[in-house]
Amino acid sequence: MLAFDDLDVRTAYDVWRLRQEVFVVEQECAYPDLDGRDTELATRHVVGLRDGAVAGYLRVLDDGPVARVGRVVLARSARGQGLADQLMTVALEVVGERTSVLDAQAPLAGWYGGFGYAVDGPEVLEDGIPHLPMVRRSPSG
Structure with missing residues (x-):
């Protein structure tokens, strides 16, 4: 898990390229991926490597009372x-004991459920893809 300033230039480039390849090209969602949240001090970037190349990624954002897992x-x-x-x-190590939320692509809700997330609202369309809001509540409430 890395803060923005800890990402080396090549890794940052590869992360953004991967997000573009999957979200914009493969899933055909034209949206502003570079939303300004990557550079926030509390944002943590989780980068997965395979054979030295970026093969997976997610970020954990600080949304005040909750952490938000995304991208x-x-x-x-x-x-x-x-x-x-x-x-x-x-990501869950980063979240710790906080309540966390995410917007799951609907077919992946069961997978996120395996990490303790539960659907927390109606399905919505984001860029033409059905998503479900999900929450993983803090053990303390």
Whole structure:
């Protein structure tokens, strides 16, 4: 897990390229991926490498009373190999005892459920893709 200033230039470039390849090109979602949140002091970047290359990524944001997990992405070549599980495990270490939220692509809600997340609202369309708001509550309430 890295703060923005801890990302070396090549890794940052590769992360943004991966997000573009999957979200903008593969999923055909034209949206402002570089939203200014990557550079926030509290944001933590979780980068998954395979053979020295960026193959997966997610970020954990500080949304005040909750942490927000987002931009969960895997290269096509890395899917189905357990890397996403590793990324989420690290994300939950970053989150710690805080309540955390995420917006899951609807077909992945069950997978996120395996990490303690529960659907917390109605399905919405984001860039034409069904998403479900999910929450993982702090053990203390």
